Amino acid sequence: MQTPYQVYQRLFKQYGPQHWWPADTAFEVMVGAILTQNTSWTNVEKAIVNLKKEKALNCNKIVAMQEKQLASLLKPVGYFNVKARRLKNFCHWYQNTRQPEKNDTEKLRKQLLAINGVGPETADDMLLYAFHRPVFVIDAYTHRLFTRLGLIEGEPDYEELRQWFEKKLQRVDDKVKVFNEYHGLIVQHAKQHCTARKPLCETCCLKRVCVFHCHSLG
DNA sequence: ACCCAGGGTCATA
DNA sequence: TATGACCATGGG
Numbered sequence: 112m113q114t115p116y117q118v119y120q121r122l123f124k125q126y127g128p129q130h131w132w133p134a135d136t137a138f139e140v141m142v143g144a145i146l147t148q149n150t151s152w153t154n155v156e157k158a159i160v161n162l163k164k165e166k167a168l169n170c171n172k173i174v175a176m177q178e179k180q181l182a183s184l185l186k187p188v189g190y191f192n193v194k195a196r197r198l199k200n201f202c203h204w205y206q207n208t209r210q211p212e213k214n215d216t217e218k219l220r221k222q223l224l225a226i227n228g229v230g231p232e233t234a235d236d237m238l239l240y241a242f243h244r245p246v247f248v249i250d251a252y253t254h255r256l257f258t259r260l261g262l263i264e265g266e267p268d269y270e271e272l273r274q275w276f277e278k279k280l281q282r283v284d285d286k287v288k289v290f291n292e293y294h295g296l297i298v299q300h301a302k303q304h305c306t307a308r309k310p311l312c313e314t315c316c317l318k319r320v321c322v323f324h325c326h327s328l329g
Numbered sequence: 330a331c332c333c334a335g336g337g338t339c340a341t342a
Numbered sequence: 343t344a345t346g347a348c349c350a351t352g353g354g
Contacts, residue, residue, distance in 0.1 A: 189334090
Protein backbone atom coordinates (compact mmCIF):
# COMPACT_ATOMS: atom_id res chain seq x y z
CA MET A 112 0.00 0.00 0.00
CA GLN A 113 1.23 3.48 -0.86
CA THR A 114 1.65 5.91 1.99
CA PRO A 115 0.17 9.42 1.83
CA TYR A 116 3.70 10.77 1.55
CA GLN A 117 4.41 8.57 -1.47
CA VAL A 118 1.24 9.86 -3.08
CA TYR A 119 2.52 13.37 -2.40
CA GLN A 120 5.84 12.58 -4.07
CA ARG A 121 4.12 11.24 -7.15
CA LEU A 122 1.90 14.27 -7.43
CA PHE A 123 4.83 16.64 -6.96
CA LYS A 124 6.86 14.80 -9.59
CA GLN A 125 3.93 15.01 -11.99
CA TYR A 126 2.81 18.60 -11.46
CA GLY A 127 5.64 20.43 -9.67
CA PRO A 128 5.21 23.28 -7.17
CA GLN A 129 1.74 24.82 -7.13
CA HIS A 130 2.55 28.27 -5.69
CA TRP A 131 -0.50 28.37 -3.44
CA TRP A 132 -2.44 30.30 -2.17
CA PRO A 133 -3.01 32.44 -5.31
CA ALA A 134 -3.17 35.85 -3.59
CA ASP A 135 -1.05 38.94 -3.02
CA THR A 136 -1.53 39.30 0.74
CA ALA A 137 -2.56 37.28 3.79
CA PHE A 138 -5.78 39.26 3.97
CA GLU A 139 -6.57 38.38 0.36
CA VAL A 140 -5.97 34.71 1.20
CA MET A 141 -8.57 34.87 3.95
CA VAL A 142 -11.11 36.72 1.82
CA GLY A 143 -10.63 34.14 -0.93
CA ALA A 144 -11.08 31.30 1.55
CA ILE A 145 -14.58 32.57 2.36
CA LEU A 146 -15.52 33.39 -1.21
CA THR A 147 -14.51 29.99 -2.59
CA GLN A 148 -16.89 28.05 -0.32
CA ASN A 149 -18.60 25.55 -2.63
CA THR A 150 -17.59 27.75 -5.55
CA SER A 151 -15.11 27.45 -8.42
CA TRP A 152 -11.99 29.56 -8.14
CA THR A 153 -12.57 31.24 -11.52
CA ASN A 154 -15.68 32.86 -10.05
CA VAL A 155 -13.73 33.99 -6.99
CA GLU A 156 -11.14 35.71 -9.20
CA LYS A 157 -13.87 37.85 -10.73
CA ALA A 158 -15.10 38.98 -7.33
CA ILE A 159 -11.53 39.71 -6.18
CA VAL A 160 -11.08 41.90 -9.26
CA ASN A 161 -14.31 43.73 -8.38
CA LEU A 162 -13.09 44.35 -4.84
CA LYS A 163 -9.68 45.59 -6.02
CA LYS A 164 -11.28 47.83 -8.62
CA GLU A 165 -13.35 49.49 -5.88
CA LYS A 166 -10.29 49.55 -3.58
CA ALA A 167 -12.42 47.49 -1.23
CA LEU A 168 -10.03 44.60 -0.61
CA ASN A 169 -9.39 46.12 2.78
CA CYS A 170 -10.64 45.17 6.24
CA ASN A 171 -11.77 48.62 7.37
CA LYS A 172 -13.40 49.30 4.04
CA ILE A 173 -15.39 46.08 4.14
CA VAL A 174 -16.55 46.76 7.69
CA ALA A 175 -17.66 50.26 6.72
CA MET A 176 -19.39 49.26 3.49
CA GLN A 177 -23.11 48.66 3.20
CA GLU A 178 -23.84 44.94 3.08
CA LYS A 179 -25.92 45.35 -0.08
CA GLN A 180 -23.09 47.17 -1.82
CA LEU A 181 -20.58 44.51 -0.78
CA ALA A 182 -22.96 41.81 -2.03
CA SER A 183 -23.14 43.49 -5.44
CA LEU A 184 -19.35 43.24 -5.77
CA LEU A 185 -19.52 39.57 -4.81
CA LYS A 186 -22.15 38.66 -7.37
CA PRO A 187 -19.91 36.34 -9.47
CA VAL A 188 -19.24 33.96 -6.57
CA GLY A 189 -22.85 33.05 -5.96
CA TYR A 190 -24.39 33.03 -2.45
CA PHE A 191 -23.44 36.70 -2.53
CA ASN A 192 -25.80 37.79 0.27
CA VAL A 193 -24.56 35.03 2.56
CA LYS A 194 -20.93 35.67 1.71
CA ALA A 195 -21.22 39.42 2.17
CA ARG A 196 -22.43 38.75 5.71
CA ARG A 197 -19.69 36.19 6.33
CA LEU A 198 -17.00 38.50 5.02
CA LYS A 199 -18.20 41.25 7.33
CA ASN A 200 -18.27 38.85 10.27
CA PHE A 201 -14.69 37.85 9.55
CA CYS A 202 -13.51 41.45 9.11
CA HIS A 203 -15.05 42.45 12.43
CA TRP A 204 -13.04 39.76 14.13
CA TYR A 205 -9.86 40.63 12.25
CA GLN A 206 -10.25 44.31 13.01
CA ASN A 207 -10.87 43.77 16.71
CA THR A 208 -8.15 41.18 17.30
CA ARG A 209 -4.70 42.51 18.07
CA GLN A 210 -1.93 40.40 16.58
CA PRO A 211 -3.84 37.14 16.10
CA GLU A 212 -0.61 35.62 14.81
CA LYS A 213 0.71 35.67 18.39
CA ASN A 214 -1.80 32.99 19.39
CA ASP A 215 -0.92 29.31 19.28
CA THR A 216 -2.52 27.34 16.48
CA GLU A 217 -5.25 25.68 18.53
CA LYS A 218 -6.43 28.93 20.05
CA LEU A 219 -6.35 30.67 16.70
CA ARG A 220 -8.34 27.83 15.15
CA LYS A 221 -11.01 28.14 17.84
CA GLN A 222 -11.21 31.88 17.29
CA LEU A 223 -11.69 31.42 13.55
CA LEU A 224 -14.30 28.68 14.01
CA ALA A 225 -16.23 30.98 16.36
CA ILE A 226 -16.86 33.35 13.43
CA ASN A 227 -20.26 32.70 11.86
CA GLY A 228 -19.52 31.63 8.30
CA VAL A 229 -16.08 30.16 8.97
CA GLY A 230 -16.19 26.35 9.16
CA PRO A 231 -13.35 23.84 9.46
CA GLU A 232 -12.07 24.02 5.89
CA THR A 233 -12.17 27.80 5.68
CA ALA A 234 -10.42 28.09 9.05
CA ASP A 235 -7.72 25.64 7.99
CA ASP A 236 -7.18 27.45 4.67
CA MET A 237 -6.53 30.57 6.71
CA LEU A 238 -4.30 28.80 9.23
CA LEU A 239 -2.12 27.16 6.59
CA TYR A 240 -1.99 29.76 3.83
CA ALA A 241 -2.32 33.04 5.77
CA PHE A 242 -0.84 32.17 9.19
CA HIS A 243 1.61 29.51 7.96
CA ARG A 244 0.60 26.93 10.55
CA PRO A 245 1.14 23.17 9.97
CA VAL A 246 -2.53 22.32 9.47
CA PHE A 247 -3.63 19.88 6.76
CA VAL A 248 -6.59 21.21 4.78
CA ILE A 249 -9.34 18.73 3.87
CA ASP A 250 -11.72 19.53 1.04
CA ALA A 251 -14.20 17.63 -1.11
CA TYR A 252 -11.40 16.71 -3.56
CA THR A 253 -9.21 15.29 -0.81
CA HIS A 254 -12.04 13.19 0.56
CA ARG A 255 -13.07 11.93 -2.86
CA LEU A 256 -9.56 11.20 -4.13
CA PHE A 257 -8.41 9.24 -1.11
CA THR A 258 -11.68 7.36 -0.88
CA ARG A 259 -11.38 6.31 -4.52
CA LEU A 260 -7.76 5.33 -4.05
CA GLY A 261 -8.93 3.11 -1.21
CA LEU A 262 -6.46 4.71 1.17
CA ILE A 263 -9.09 5.65 3.73
CA GLU A 264 -11.83 3.47 5.11
CA GLY A 265 -15.41 4.25 6.04
CA GLU A 266 -16.82 7.78 6.04
CA PRO A 267 -14.58 9.82 8.33
CA ASP A 268 -15.71 13.34 9.19
CA TYR A 269 -13.56 16.41 8.61
CA GLU A 270 -11.67 16.26 11.88
CA GLU A 271 -10.96 12.54 11.65
CA LEU A 272 -9.59 12.94 8.14
CA ARG A 273 -7.40 15.89 9.11
CA GLN A 274 -5.99 13.97 12.08
CA TRP A 275 -5.32 10.99 9.83
CA PHE A 276 -3.26 13.04 7.37
CA GLU A 277 -1.39 14.90 10.08
CA LYS A 278 -0.49 11.65 11.80
CA LYS A 279 0.65 10.00 8.58
CA LEU A 280 2.80 13.04 7.80
CA GLN A 281 4.05 13.76 11.32
CA ARG A 282 7.67 12.97 10.45
CA VAL A 283 8.10 15.19 7.40
CA ASP A 284 10.68 17.97 7.68
CA ASP A 285 8.90 21.18 6.73
CA LYS A 286 5.22 20.55 7.38
CA VAL A 287 4.02 24.01 6.38
CA LYS A 288 5.79 23.65 3.03
CA VAL A 289 4.59 20.09 2.39
CA PHE A 290 1.00 20.67 3.56
CA ASN A 291 0.89 23.78 1.37
CA GLU A 292 2.04 21.94 -1.76
CA TYR A 293 0.09 18.78 -1.00
CA HIS A 294 -3.30 20.46 -0.84
CA GLY A 295 -2.62 22.44 -4.01
CA LEU A 296 -1.50 19.26 -5.76
CA ILE A 297 -4.60 17.35 -4.69
CA VAL A 298 -6.80 20.08 -6.14
CA GLN A 299 -4.78 20.27 -9.35
CA HIS A 300 -4.88 16.51 -9.80
CA ALA A 301 -8.51 16.03 -8.81
CA LYS A 302 -9.78 18.76 -11.12
CA GLN A 303 -8.31 16.72 -13.95
CA HIS A 304 -8.71 13.10 -12.87
CA CYS A 305 -11.10 12.84 -9.94
CA THR A 306 -14.20 14.89 -10.67
CA ALA A 307 -17.71 13.90 -9.67
CA ARG A 308 -18.67 13.38 -13.30
CA LYS A 309 -15.66 11.34 -14.38
CA PRO A 310 -15.46 8.83 -11.56
CA LEU A 311 -12.76 6.53 -12.88
CA CYS A 312 -9.06 7.16 -12.48
CA GLU A 313 -7.53 5.01 -15.24
CA THR A 314 -4.68 6.94 -16.81
CA CYS A 315 -3.40 9.33 -14.16
CA CYS A 316 -0.06 9.36 -12.33
CA LEU A 317 -1.66 7.60 -9.35
CA LYS A 318 -2.96 4.69 -11.42
CA ARG A 319 -0.59 2.16 -9.91
CA VAL A 320 -1.71 3.14 -6.44
CA CYS A 321 -5.24 2.34 -7.46
CA VAL A 322 -4.35 -0.88 -9.26
CA PHE A 323 -2.27 -2.10 -6.34
CA HIS A 324 -5.18 -1.57 -4.03
CA CYS A 325 -7.68 -3.27 -6.31
CA HIS A 326 -5.40 -6.29 -6.55
CA SER A 327 -4.85 -6.31 -2.83
CA LEU A 328 -8.58 -6.73 -2.42
CA GLY A 329 -8.23 -10.02 -4.30
C1' DA B 330 -32.00 21.33 -19.24
C1' DC B 331 -28.95 19.37 -15.86
C1' DC B 332 -24.89 18.89 -12.85
C1' DC B 333 -21.07 20.63 -10.54
C1' DA B 334 -17.80 23.83 -8.14
C1' DG B 335 -11.31 24.63 -3.50
C1' DG B 336 -18.72 24.83 2.34
C1' DG B 337 -21.44 26.38 6.15
C1' DT B 338 -25.60 27.39 8.84
C1' DC B 339 -30.00 26.56 10.53
C1' DA B 340 -34.35 24.12 11.57
C1' DT B 341 -36.18 19.85 12.57
C1' DA B 342 -36.63 14.98 14.69
C1' DT C 343 -26.25 13.33 15.88
C1' DA C 344 -28.02 13.25 11.67
C1' DT C 345 -30.42 14.47 7.81
C1' DG C 346 -32.49 18.22 4.56
C1' DA C 347 -33.24 22.92 2.87
C1' DC C 348 -31.06 26.81 1.63
C1' DC C 349 -27.81 29.98 -0.36
C1' DA C 350 -26.94 31.46 -6.35
C1' DT C 351 -23.40 32.49 -10.22
C1' DG C 352 -20.74 30.62 -14.16
C1' DG C 353 -18.95 26.72 -16.91
C1' DG C 354 -19.32 22.08 -18.95
